[in-house]
Every structure is written in structure tokens, then in C-alpha cells.
Amino acid sequence: MSRNAYIAQQREAHGRKAVAVLPIHYPKELLTALGVLAVEMWGPPGAPRGDGAGRIQAYVCSVVRNAMAFLGSGGADAVDGVLFPHTCDSIQGLATLAPDFGGWGKEAFTFLHPKGPERPSARLYLDGELRSLARRLEVFTGRTLDDARLAGAIRLHAEIDAARAGLLDARQGLAVGDPELYALLRRGEWLWPEEHLAELREFRRRFPDGSGRAGVPVLVSGYVPEPPSLLRILNDAGAWVAADDFAAVVRRVVRRVPTAADPWNALQERYWAAPPCSTRSADPDARVNHVLGLLDRSGARGAILQVVKFCEPELFDVPLLRRAFAARGVPVLYLEGELEAELSGQTVTRIEAFVEMLAAGRAA
Numbered sequence: 001m002s003r004n005a006y007i008a009q010q011r012e013a014h015g016r017k018a019v020a021v022l023p024i025h026y027p028k029e030l031l032t033a034l035g036v037l038a039v040e041m042w043g044p045p046g047a048p049r050g051d052g053a054g055r056i057q058a059y060v061c062s063v064v065r066n067a068m069a070f071l072g073s074g075g076a077d078a079v080d081g082v083l084f085p086h087t088c089d090s091i092q093g094l095a096t097l098a099p100d101f102g103g104w105g106k107e108a109f110t111f112l113h114p115k116g117p118e119r120p121s122a123r124l125y126l127d128g129e130l131r132s133l134a135r136r137l138e139v140f141t142g143r144t145l146d147d148a149r150l151a152g153a154i155r156l157h158a159e160i161d162a163a164r165a166g167l168l169d170a171r172q173g174l175a176v177g178d179p180e181l182y183a184l185l186r187r188g189e190w191l192w193p194e195e196h197l198a199e200l201r202e203f204r205r206r207f208p209d210g211s212g213r214a215g216v217p218v219l220v221s222g223y224v225p226e227p228p229s230l231l232r233i234l235n236d237a238g239a240w241v242a243a244d245d246f247a248a249v250v251r252r253v254v255r256r257v258p259t260a261a262d263p264w265n266a267l268q269e270r271y272w273a274a275p276p277c278s279t280r281s282a283d284p285d286a287r288v289n290h291v292l293g294l295l296d297r298s299g300a301r302g303a304i305l306q307v308v309k310f311c312e313p314e315l316f317d318v319p320l321l322r323r324a325f326a327a328r329g330v331p332v333l334y335l336e337g338e339l340e341a342e343l344s345g346q347t348v349t350r351i352e353a354f355v356e357m358l359a360a361g362r363a364a
């Protein structure tokens with residue numbers, strides 16, 4: 001079923017409004033609690049689907065340029081609103097431009113999450129932002145957000161994260177390739193959460209622990225696993241993703257179960273417990289240590305850094321990660337792209353050569 005058909009089905013069957021959500025971090029629990037379907041927009045990939053991209057400077061990333069083109073050309077007409085998290089200056093710019101130039105006449109929401117480490121002022125700020133977004137969503141949906149509803153949504157998302165973490169931790173033994181695993185995980189970007197949880201559990205039943213993956217284990221740190229053929233190309237070359245640090249995937253899996261009885265505090269707990277991410281201005285040492293921890297636990301023999309061109313938050317961390325890998329003698333393959341629909345032949349060759357080098361145990 002296409003996303004538009006799914007949005008229509010959710011509206012007809014459950015009376016749910018739909019909101020397109022720009023990357024990356026947002027309180028999905030609030031949307032779920034108020035019966036709003038979140039449909040995330042990571043681009044979309046490929047060539048811009050309209051001339052709206054021309055309204056954005058050429059030195060802005062393809063995620064924002066493509067989103068502007070998509071919104072401006074009516075690509076998101078099926079949704080009722082758009083949510084712009086405070087991911088970076090580029091998305092903030094889009095949040096300003098899209099309502100003027102998008103021509104879609106939809107509700108525009110923002111979520112300005114705090115940057116930097118947890119501290120009293122940031123907690124206070126986050127509380128205000130969460131409650132402000134909740135109030136706007138209440139008006140938007142005509143529903144009231146009570147504590148029981150919010151607590152139920154938080155429990156549901158904690159269960160989803162536990163199921164996702166379970167799959168990711170078990171991936172070495174799963175008898176499936178990376179394309180299938182990531183396709184499943186990424187369906188959570190637009191499915192109604194209960195349906196996504198059911199799919200995750202069914203997938204785990206269908207693919208119990210097997211005999212283990214063959215090939216060279218690698219770590220991939222990047223933004224979003226696009227194009228999906230990247231994973232197939234890696235598998236075909238003889239490597240598999242033993243650990244990932246994709247912003248779209250692992251950086252949003254919260255492993256700590258909230259303990260606070262008050263759901264607003266529990267929401268805060270989940271926000272602060274998320275893995276380090278460049279777009280939350282994580283402490284650079286914490287981010288590097290986190291990625292090295294992934295490397296150590298997974299036994300990855302090399303690292304692929306996949307960066308979206310002109311992505312400032314990610315590019316700030318690249319030198320730190322490179323230095324940390326170099327200090328460990330871990331070979332690194334650096335890939336920079338613009339959300340292309342397919343990888344170039346040159347990139348495929350570089351991936352194949354990198355995997356061959358790792359398999360032979362040679363240094364980069």
C-alpha cells in the first residue's frame with residue numbers, strides 16, 4: 001500500500017489526521033496519544049520532485065531542498081499538517097519558507113528541542129516546548145490529551161524501542177539480509193505505531209536466531225540508509241552491517257525504560273536517554289565514545305561514514321570520528337551523497353574495494 005493510500009485508510013477507518021514530519025527528533029508519543037499519524041519525510045530521495053528546490057540555496061542539503069520541492073509540488077497533499085523539528089538551521093529555514101512558498105495551506109508545527117547536555121534550564125525549556133506542541137495538537141485534533149492517554153503512548157513507544165533494540169542486537173544471528181531488516185525498521189517512519197510493533201514481533205518470530213551472518217562485519221555511521229540499495233551492495237560485496245549509527249534508525253532507539261510516574265517527566269526521560277546525535281549537539285566525547293562502543297561490541301572490522309553533502313551537524317563530527325577510528329587502526333570509507341536514488345558506479349566500486357581490503361585484513 002502506498003503512503004497516500006495508507007494515510008487515506010487511517011483517516012477513513014480511524015478518523016486519524018496525518019502530519020508529515022521532517023527529520024529527526026520529535027515527541028512522537030504526543031502525536032500517538034492524540035491519534036495523529038506521523039509520516040516522516042527523509043527527503044524524499046532522488047531528484048527533486050518539483051521546482052521548489054530552486055527556492056533554497058544550492059549549498060543547502062538535499063534533504064531540505066527535496067522536501068521543499070515535494071511540499072511545493074503538492075507531494076504532501078494527503079497530510080493535514082507538517083512538523084518541523086529544530087534539527088538544524090536548514091530545517092529551520094525550511095520551516096520559515098515552506099508555509100510561504102509551499103502553497104499547501106496546512107498547519108505548520110515546530111518543535112524546538114534543546115541542544116546540549118541535560119541540565120535544569122534545558123529540562124524547563126523542553127517541558128515548555130512539549131506542552132506547547134501538545135496544546136497545538138489538541139486544537140488541531142479537537143481531542144484532549146489526558147495523562148492516561150499520554151502514559152499509554154509512552155508505554156507503546158518504549159515497547160517499540162525494546163523490540164527494535166532486540167532485533168538490532170540479534171542481527172548477527174538473523175537469517176535475513178540487511179535490506180530486509182532495515183526496510184522493516186524504516187516502516188516505523190509511517191506506520192501506525194501499534195501496527196509497527198506487531199510487524200516487529202512477527203518478524204522476530206519468523207526469523208529466530210540462526211547460525212550467524214557470514215562475511216565482513218562493518219559499522220555504518222550516517223544519516224539515513226538511502227539509497228536502500230547501499231545495503232544490498234554491501235551484502236553482495238561480502239559485508240554486513242554489524243552496527244549502525246544512522247540518525248534515522250539507531251539514534252532514535254531509546255533503550256532505557258522511563259521510571260517517572262508522571263508522563264511528562266517520563267517523556268523527558270526518554271528524550272534525554274536517546275543515543276548521542278550530532279543534531280542534538282551531543283557532547284563530542286560522548287558521541288565518539290558511543291560510536292566506539294558500538295564498534296567494540298559488534299566486532300566491526302571497518303567503518304563507513306555516510307554523510308549528506310552540506311550537512312553541517314554531521315560534518316562537524318566527522319573529523320572527530322575519523323581521528324578516533326584512526327587511533328584504533330580501524331579502516332574508514334567516507335561516502336558523501338545527495339540522497340541519490342541509486343549509488344554511482346564509482347561509489348559501488350569503492351565499497352567493493354573497501355570490503356575486499358577488510359576481508360584480506362589489509363589496512364586502509
Ligand code: SF4
Pocket residue numbers: 023061062063064087088089090091223279308310311312313314
Ligand atoms: S541532512 Fe543535515 S543539514 Fe540537512 S536537514 Fe538533515 S541535519 Fe539538517
